[in-house]
Amino acid sequence: MKLTAQPKCLVMAMLGVTALTQQINAQESAFSIEEVIVTAQKRAQSVQDVGITMSAFGGDELKEMNVSDVVNVAANVPNVQVNYGLGNNFFNIRGLGLNEFTANLDAPVAVHVDEVYQSKGFLTGMTLFDIERVEVLKGPQGDLFGRNTTGGAVNFFTRRPEDTFSGNVTLGYGNYQTQNFEGYVTGPIADNLSGRLSGYMTRQEEGFYKNTTRGTTEGKVDEIGLRGQLLWNLEDTEILLSLHYGKDRSELLPYEGLGNTQLEGGFCPEYLDGSVKGNTPNCLRGLDLLFNPGAPISQYQPGEDDPYTTQNNLSFTVDNEAFGGLVKVEHKFDNAILTSITGYENFDQNQREDSDNSSIQSIEVYWYTEFEQFTQEFRLTSDLDHDRYNYIIGLFYEHDDYYNGDYLTAYANVFDGLNNYSRYNQTVDAFAAFAHLEFQLTESFRIINGVRFTWEETELNGGTFGGSGITDFGGEEKPETIGAAIASSDLIEGGNVRRDEDVSFKVSAEWTPNNDSMVYASVSTGFRSGGFSVAFANSQDELTALAPEEMTAYEVGFKSSWMEDTFRLNGAMFRYDFRDGHIDVDAPGSPVPITINAAEIETIGAELDLHWRPLEGLDLKAGMGWVDNEVKSDLTLATGIGPVSLKGNRPAFSPEWTFNGQVRYEAPIGDSMTAIFSTDFSWRDDHYLEVNNQPSNLLEAYWLVNARISIGSADDQWRASIWGKNITEEEYTPYLNDLPAFGWLLKGYAPPATYGISLDYNF
Structure with missing residues (x-):
């Protein structure tokens, strides 16, 4: 795919921006945009000084936008979506993301919480509270981060313990009888030791959905989360211990x-x-x-x-529990810093759903997962004060142990032959060595080189089995009688163990002609693990072994500040050559989609981000993204509606255009109070939710609009707010399962309009 005249013009515009900023910056201003500090390159830098296309949000900004989960984060970043369903959340950046039906496969967009890699989509659901900032990095990031960063990385950082005593309590109440609590307390415990205890609770006692079969509402929420941290500051060493726990007894949103x-x-x-x-x-x-x-x-x-309005006879229940933690040790040498990060995550998932939304006993699924993850990272970082060079070198190891016991019943009271018990163990061992080197060649020109070696082994034992009846076995619903294997790991062509190796690299250059502008360009490669698609495989052919995804990315971009840093304009354009991409496809005999390798996907795109502060207290933000991507492989699938060619199709969850914006105005009320008016909005172009691009799985373009009005004390001791989310009552489907061979189409809708009040008190 060749670059068109339009992107070539963008390159010229990027170069022209640097000259224009020098002229406009002659103006003066007393209300410059506040600096946003990020650690995208493992050290504290202004977001404007990092040659990576990225977006960053501070904790206070997230609270004002009423961001409570990863879905809200994505809505405020161009060319970013979240694919979510069944309690799993997967980011999609620039058309690259995970659309698999179950979570044993890892996503190409990596998520980290406090620098700990979260390999599965269900791990972030109960840990995202007391957040300091979020950084969304686009493009391959393998020379600096854990695993599977083909499409980018989304990094959440929680607030750390402080050496002075303080705390916060936030109380909220909203429609559908929703009660929210979040709070923390932090301060010194002893000499060189400080602590922090934070937590949240959300209870929604009335669901969004009215069930006419059972006379109830559905979609209730019942979640709690806790985090405790201890921070030791010794002379040359800092030690952070963080533990978290979460419990979710909510209800999944039902299907239409x-x-x-x-x-x-x-x-x-x-x-x-x-x-x-x-x-x-x-x-x-x-x-x-x-x-x-x-x-x-x-x-x-x-x-x-x-x-x-729903009719399902079985409620969508959730009984999930999470526990984990990390130990981070940093030791400062004379001219380097040695960092060790040890992470552990444990997650138990027990969910059930009425998959067809019917008033009779028909298609029902019982989801059961036990998961453990251990990660270890070592990094040696230069002191970052060298005039000519800096470096980061590291080692990464991960071990996953994943047990799956999902049970799909189809008309169990009529015919047991369609029941499918997906029972297997999957273990992953992954090792990587990486290096990131920066060379300052001149005062205004820098080059960055990165390399990563990856070795991974994935072993699968089990498969899918026939079953009859249903029984509760220690909290796990499973067949009373387990029948013969329908698909077995013992019969996978090539064996049940995958070993994959890869060497990926990054070469980039940054030119900073003045303090207010930067132009950067990069070439990088990305790698995502191979694995096995096993969930509910209805034949041996549907238990597929997946080769790794590989990608080469080309990117040029600019960052600029104008008018004494009251106006910022950043932009980028990119091209991706994607090979062996994992895609979710319909199979005629399968009750769920299966995952296969698509030979080739090509993508070009561009983005612009704007932040303008025309008046003191007024902030205007806007972002626009464009992506043109298509499957290039000549691949024809046998589907429930007949043969479908994928050549020329767009990948799932990949709108051509995206737009987002924010308006915030803060004004004093006398000498002791302030008022804040804010709104954020986003638009997503129409796009397909499955790669076969049929009219039945097309999601039409939609807007999302949120708003908030707050009044508080000038010293930020307290604040009262009225807020609304999706205030235009947009109806859209972030999840869809199109199964023509079985005669149904399932749509999962996002929540309708919600609104409420909240009170913040700091002490």
Whole structure:
């Protein structure tokens, strides 16, 4: 794919910006934009001094935007989405992300919490509170971070213990009888020792959804999280111990279960053109017709098109528990810093769902996972004060132990032959050595070289089995009788153990003609682990072994500050050559999508970020992203609607255009109080939720708008706020499962409009 004339013009514009800033900066201002400090290159730097395309948000900013989870973070960054469903959260950056049905595969966008790699999508759900900042880095980052950073890295940093006593309590109440609490206390404990205890609780007693079958509401939330930290500051050594715990007894958001089959047979036209609704005449659930012949049509067809009205006979329950921690040790030598980070994560998942949203016992899934992760990283970093060079070299090790016991039942009271018990153990051992070297060639020109060697071994034991009946075995719902293997790890072509090696690199250059502008360019490669797609494989062919993903990325960008740093404009354009990408596809005989390797995906795109402070107290932000990507491999799939060619299709969760913005105004009220008015908004172009790009899985473009009004004391001791999220009541589906061979289309909707009040008190 060649660069078009439009991106070439952007390159010229980037070079022109540096000259323009020198002229405009002659103006003076008394209200410059506050500096944002990040650690994207493992040291504290201004975001404007880092030659990486990135976005960063401080903890106070996140609170003002009412950001409570990773989904809200993505909405405020161009070319970033979050794919979420079944309690898993996966970032998608510039069209690269994870769209697998289950979580045994690791994502190409790495997530770190306090520099500890979070390999699975369910690990971040109960740890994101008391946050100091979030950094979203785009493009391969393997020369500096843990594993699988093909698409980028999203790094969360929690607030650390302080050596002076302070605390905070935040209380909130919202619609759907939602109660929120978050707070912390920190301060000295003894000489050279300080501590911090923080926690949160969210309880939503009324769900977003009204269930007409059981006469209840669904989508309730019941979560708690705790974190305790101790920080020792010795003469040349700093030791941080952090432990966290979380418990989630919420309800997953249910599906809108649509049909696709005509009573007389074949697909209904409305399903094929993507216009099917819950009350579409003669567009019924196929398996209902197969196993309940002669039943009233109203049993299969709810007769309404409200996505927040459900009919499922089984509630979507969650009983998840997480525990983990880290020990970080930093020792300062005369001209270097040695860092050790030891991390441990343990997660137990026990969830159930009524997969077809039907009032009869039909398709139901019981999800069960036990997961342990151990990571160890060592880094040696120069003191970062050398005139000519700096370096970071490191070693990384990870061990994962993943047990899966998911059980899918299909008309268990009628026919046990469709029941599928996905039971397996997966272990991962990963080792890497990396180096990041910076050379200052002249006062204004610097080059950066990075290299990473990766060795990984993934072993799978188990597979999928037939089952009959259901029983509770120590909290795990499983078949009463486990039948013969449908697909077995013993029969995988090439064996049940994968060993993958890779050497990736980065070469970049930064030119800073003055203190207010930078132009940078880079070439880098990325690597994402191979593995196995095993969930509910309905035949041996559907238990697929996956080769690693590999990518070469080319990027040029600029960062600039104008008018005495009251106006910032940053931009970048990029090209990705992606090989052996993991994609989720429909299989005619499978009740869930399976994952395969696509030979080639090519991407070009561009981004702009703007921050302007025209008046004291007024901040205006905007971001725009453009991505043009497509599958280049000549690959035809056998699907439930017949053969589908993927060549020329867009990957899932990849809108061509994205836009986001924020407006914030802070004004004094007399001498002792202030008022803050803020809103943030985002727009996502229409995009497909599955790579086969059928009308049934097209998500139309949508806006999200949030707003907040706060009044507080001038010394920030207290603040009262009124807030609203999705205030325009946009209906959109971040999760979809399109299974034409089984006669249904499942859509998971995002929450409707929510609003509430909150009170912050600092002491």
